[in-house]
Amino acid sequence: MAEDDVHAAIRDGARSVRGVKVRTHAGMGLCQGHTCGPLIEAVLKRELGSAYQPDDRLVRGPARPVGLGVMASRGGALTPGSPLPMGEGKGVRPHGDGKP
Amino acid sequence: MSAASPDVVVVGGGLVGCACAHSLAKRGLRVTLLERGDLADGASGACDGHVCCPSKAPGLHLELARRSLELYEVLSETLGEETGFRRCGSWLVAETEAEWAALRESAVARQAAGLSVYLQSGDDVRAAEPILGEALLGGSFCPIDGQTDPWRTTLAFAHAARRLGAQLELGVEVIGVVARRGRVHGLETPSGPVPCGRVLLAAGAWTAGLCEGVGVDLPLHPRRGEILVTEPMPPLLSSIVLHAPYVSAKLDHADEARATLVLEQTADGNVLVGSTRSFAGFDPRNTPEGIGAIASEAARLAPKLADLHVIRCFAGLRPCSGDGLPLLGPVPGVEGLFVATGHEGDGVALAPVTGELVADGLTVHGGWLPELLPEREPQARHALPTR
Numbered sequence: 001m002a003e004d005d006v007h008a009a010i011r012d013g014a015r016s017v018r019g020v021k022v023r024t025h026a027g028m029g030l031c032q033g034h035t036c037g038p039l040i041e042a043v044l045k046r047e048l049g050s051a052y053q054p055d056d057r058l059v060r061g062p063a064r065p066v067g068l069g070v071m072a073s074r075g076g077a078l079t080p081g082s083p084l085p086m087g088e089g090k091g092v093r094p095h096g097d098g099k100p
Numbered sequence: 101m102s103a104a105s106p107d108v109v110v111v112g113g114g115l116v117g118c119a120c121a122h123s124l125a126k127r128g129l130r131v132t133l134l135e136r137g138d139l140a141d142g143a144s145g146a147c148d149g150h151v152c153c154p155s156k157a158p159g160l161h162l163e164l165a166r167r168s169l170e171l172y173e174v175l176s177e178t179l180g181e182e183t184g185f186r187r188c189g190s191w192l193v194a195e196t197e198a199e200w201a202a203l204r205e206s207a208v209a210r211q212a213a214g215l216s217v218y219l220q221s222g223d224d225v226r227a228a229e230p231i232l233g234e235a236l237l238g239g240s241f242c243p244i245d246g247q248t249d250p251w252r253t254t255l256a257f258a259h260a261a262r263r264l265g266a267q268l269e270l271g272v273e274v275i276g277v278v279a280r281r282g283r284v285h286g287l288e289t290p291s292g293p294v295p296c297g298r299v300l301l302a303a304g305a306w307t308a309g310l311c312e313g314v315g316v317d318l319p320l321h322p323r324r325g326e327i328l329v330t331e332p333m334p335p336l337l338s339s340i341v342l343h344a345p346y347v348s349a350k351l352d353h354a355d356e357a358r359a360t361l362v363l364e365q366t367a368d369g370n371v372l373v374g375s376t377r378s379f380a381g382f383d384p385r386n387t388p389e390g391i392g393a394i395a396s397e398a399a400r401l402a403p404k405l406a407d408l409h410v411i412r413c414f415a416g417l418r419p420c421s422g423d424g425l426p427l428l429g430p431v432p433g434v435e436g437l438f439v440a441t442g443h444e445g446d447g448v449a450l451a452p453v454t455g456e457l458v459a460d461g462l463t464v465h466g467g468w469l470p471e472l473l474p475e476r477e478p479q480a481r482h483a484l485p486t487r
């Protein structure tokens with residue numbers, strides 16, 4: 001997506017990163033906004049000033065992609081703050097969707 | 101606020117509120133919509149996009165879904181903006197002999213009601229949707245069902261309403277309804293009162309709190325539904341898929357821990373894997389139990405899904421009326437106050453028809469459906485938790 005898309009979202013009423021996400025689907029790729037989130041936030045702050053609204057929403061897991069089979073076997077253990085050890089979770093190699 | 105006093109103020113910028121605002125504006129009413137956050141901030145932004153008929157009971161519920169589906173078919177054209185709706189068909193699938201017997205019976209009842217539903221063997225189900233596993237005994241296919249994009253649909257309704265002259269005021273929280281001598285006079289907001297003689301509350305599960313403020317106990321409870329999102333994949337599913345107990349789970353208010361599998365693949369390629377139903381107040385967090393239960397159901401019924409990565413979990417608070425039907429109509433005892441809520445998990449499926457029914461109710465004398473009135477017979481409701 002381009003910065004123009006953020007401007008269009010702002011014209012439509014977006015005041016937060018989530019508002020941009022709903023209108024552009026930014027932040028829905030594999031990295032879940034880790035890359036585009038801060039960039040979008042910077043544009044929002046610059047354009048909106050005090051009207052910018054920080055997202056006070058919940059941080060949703062998982063912190064990084066987890067195999068669904070692993071979730072199935074260890075769902076109860078996947079509490080916030082107890083992430084899986086690195087390298088666990090078998091799975092097909094994720095591919096991006098071409099979105100930021 | 102805008103200078104001209106509106107004919108109706110709609111409270112809530114979710115899919116139902118935006119659909120109502122659009123329908124009312126289309127009938128020529130001056131509409132103002134107040135939303136405390138942003139469009140699709142509540143349940144409409146945390147749900148799947150199923151527009152499914154066979155999951156509805158024959159009778160009014162099924163007829164509402166069929167009418168809504170008709171409206172969805174042409175909605176992108178009606179609104180002048182793409183909603184993401186596509187007719188994809190739906191599978192209701194059975195795992196146990198008991199589920200299969202109940203599913204056959206329910207398919208017969210729906211065929212009798214004129215719905216196209218075809219019973220298929222487990223092998224046929226797997227041939228149609230290879231991601232489904234050996235555990236399934238059979239399924240019923242409904243070719244007319246579809247899926248939509250709840251965000252795009254909400255935005256499309258909102259934009260179309262705006263083009264028809266509706267004022268959309270985002271970031272305006274309604275603190276309370278102003279009523280005197282049994283009549284609505286407007287709404288209270290942090291920036292002052294909004295005078296209006298007719299108010300439609302379409303604030304999902306939060307509608308009950310607004311009614312409480314004017315002494316009305318609306319039979320409505322937030323019911324949390326959790327959903328997992330996988331990494332985007334090439335096409336894996338051609339239809340939406342629901343495990344048959346999903347339908348009965350709606351009216352089973354005791355079975356808290358259970359997840360029933362529902363699947364769809366979005367236009368972006370992500371598979372949405374749901375879902376749970378639990379009464380947890382207004383707590384929108386995901387739970388380890390809910391996530392684990394959904395993943396276990398998915399891994400058992402669609403083992404190939406176990407190889408996919410989950411990239412996100414979310415949860416939405418559905419407005420549960422207790423008897424499976426929405427609450428649409430005037431609030432008893434407060435003239436000028438109306439509600440459109442209580443859809444629980446049917447908000448997406450029934451939003452277009454809800455807009456139509458609300459516009460009928462507010463513009464046609466005697467236009468509300470008695471079966472959906474908020475004061476309908478309470479014994480029809482199943483036991484709900486105490487608030």
